[in-house]
Amino acid sequence: MKLATMQSQPADQESSTQVLLKLSGMTCTSCASRIGRKLNKIPGVTASVNFATEEATVAYDQSATNVDALITAVREAGYEASIAGEEKRLNPVWAWWQLAFAAAASLFLLAAGLGVISLPRFPQLLLALAVMVVPGRVFFKAAFSALRQGSTSMDTLVALGSGTAFTFSAIVTIAGLNRQPTFFDTASIIVSAIYLGKLLEAKAKGTARDALSELKRMAASPVTVLGDEGESTVPMAAVLPGDRLVVRPGDLVPADGTVVEGDTWLDESVVTGESLPIRVAAGGSVIGGSINRGSRIVVAATSVGSATLLGQVADLVVEAQGRKASLERLADRISAVFVPAVIGLALVVFGVRLATASGLGTAIATAVAVLVVACPCALGLATPTSFLVGTSRAAREGILIRSPEVLEHVGKVDTVVFDKTGTITTGALLADPSALTPEELARAGSLAEFSNHPVSRAIANAFGQAGGTPLPVDDASEIPGAAIVGEVTGERVEIGSASYFGLPDPPFQATFVRVGDGAVRAVPLSDQIRDGATEAISQLARAGLHLVLLTGDSEAHAREIAGAVGIGDVRFGVKPASKAEAIAAMEAAGSRVAMVGDGSNDSGALAVATLGIALASGTDLAKASADITLVGSKLSGIWRALALSQATLRNIKQNLGWAFGYNLIAIPLAATGQLSPMLAAVMMSSSSVIVVVNALRLRRFRLQPRS
DSSP states (O other): OBTTOBOOSOOOTTTEEEEEEEEEOOOSHHHHHHHHHHHHTSTTEEEEEETTTTEEEEEEETTTOOHHHHHHHHHHTTOEEEETTOOOOOOHHHHHHHHHHHHHHHHHHHHHHTTSSOOOHHHHHHHHHHHHHTTTHHHHHHHHHHHHTTOOOHHHHHHHHHHHHHHHHHHHHHHTOTTSOOOHHHHHHHHHHHHHHHHHHHHHHHHHHHHHHHHTGGGGSEEEEEETTEEEEEEGGGOOTTOEEEEOTTOBOOSEEEEEEOOEEEEOHHHHOOOSOEEEOTTOEEOTTOEEOSSOEEEEEEEOGGGSHHHHHHHHHHHHHTBOOHHHHHHHHHHHHHHHHHHHHHHHHHHHHHHTTOOHHHHHHHHHHHHHHOOHHHHHHHHHHHHHHHHHHHHHTTEEEOOHHHHHHHTTOOEEEEOIIIIIBOSOOEEOGGGSOHHHHHHHHHHHTTOOSHHHHHHHHHHHHTTOOOOOEEEEEEETTTEEEEEETTEEEEEEOTTTTTOOOOSSOEEEEEETTSOOEEEEEEOOBOTTHHHHHHHHHHTTOEEEEEOSSOHHHHHHHHHHHTOOEEEOSOOHHHHHHHHHHHHHTTOOEEEEEOSSTTHHHHHHSSEEEEEOOHHHHTTOOSSEEETTOOTHHHHHHHHHHHHHHHHHHHHHHHHHHHHHHHHHHHHTTOSOHHHHHHHHHHHHHHHHHHHHGGGGOOOSOOO
């Protein structure tokens, strides 16, 4: 489920359109929920609000409403909105100047309250009023907007706390009740401390979003297009598939494509996480977002914009960050009743203090401390901020984590099951056609063209390398996991496994071919183990995980490959349709399985496993159904994905532990008079900052196993 997504009457398909709104003013996920509810009340609107990216994706019926009405609805909810790309840039200098003024005013008022300087009460009132109006207005505006919507937020507590302290002091001053204390310094320091916290939190959250922004930074770059009349510079948005793009040394490759001129070294780390540059020449594929580390090349664009691998990665990361984990939903439920409960507690504390003859001033100070020290924001920020940083970091490493729920499964995994072909091996089989006559090769090669199975591709490639011309094929059909059969120039041709032909497994890897009523020929096959597979599997073994090879291949070849990479548990002869059953049986026996496959015929097993990990390439990426997708298709990414997922989950639990623990300790201290309102303001301000800063530690998490 998307974050704060609520469905209303669907818009008419013909008049429906979509807009992306940039939002500001949200402090936690309850704010996102509030905006979502407000937008979805508009007829013909379906809105999804993403707190992590501060965006709202809104589909609306143009005949029923418009963008201005959507923006107005957000503002009525107490927040600001604008069309993405047209948002106003806030002036951070002005914000810090407001803080500087509030801090200076607070120091004067504190000095006056302590008797260090002599400042009459009326000038104190004016100085505190200025603090309430200039930096403090953001809290009061948000609190009143929430009140109009029948809800509460962190701003409600801040406004109530500082407003109560200021209002009581103003009444005392204007009425000339000189025996009663004033709290102008308290009101001013509350606003100043929490305003500082908001600025620091916003800066830290901006740093957290930088990792995601980095994935899309290429979108604003100008592109050099090579046309019939020479080179010209155009915006990235103007590039079309088929355009020839000039990429010079140091430039970003602006789109997915094929090199048509030159050769170079490309750094693909921004998408695949692979630190070493790769060599590409004419005919080679390139990924948009890669950096040219060599010489000038010309690339024919095949995919542009959001259709590129980089665009898909960024979109999938944003989608994942818009979902909620059960831990976050728990925090949301608590936050929903948190503020009303704190207000009720403050009223009780106020009444008890008055009843025990503590004095009106003491009763007000204690109630204000309770209001100010409570921090629902830390609860709301704990999960989405950690997940934002963790998934953005993972994406830069070529690891796509589908949802927060995935993190909750990672720690349970004790077994890793590998598919063989296309996972541990490259899947690019080589066939030795010497066992076939030229006529048999021609017929088998022509039939093999109708299948994408690695064995069929090996036969077809062998035929192509022999320079043969394809023959006409009729009624080609595949028997999954067994054979492909068809009619080639009137003769039946079969390419299949040993079991399909009722033969015993050979002592070597092979497929079998029969043409017409002729003999069944064994065609030797050779398979290559994927680079880095042995080291990656060794890392997982050292981590204490049980490793299994699950394949439809013969026992002899399965054990040969397993032995070469260090896997002791081999399950062979398992058909594609039975892999999910095999995984389910392991799960039923008590194992918690991470299934690693190439994302094609392993989808059932990936879905059944506790954790599905797919090795994906560009065209398959958006269709990948696994929990974790390794963009670079490097097996070393498995350990990194598990390690980073576990680190992100630990970070979330640390943040939630801090948020709950802080409130459990701070609120009773304030209620019993152990905290002054000013100290409460500092503690509350720091609590949210601590959560965000802790999440930022994931940016530096070590992703290399210790030897």
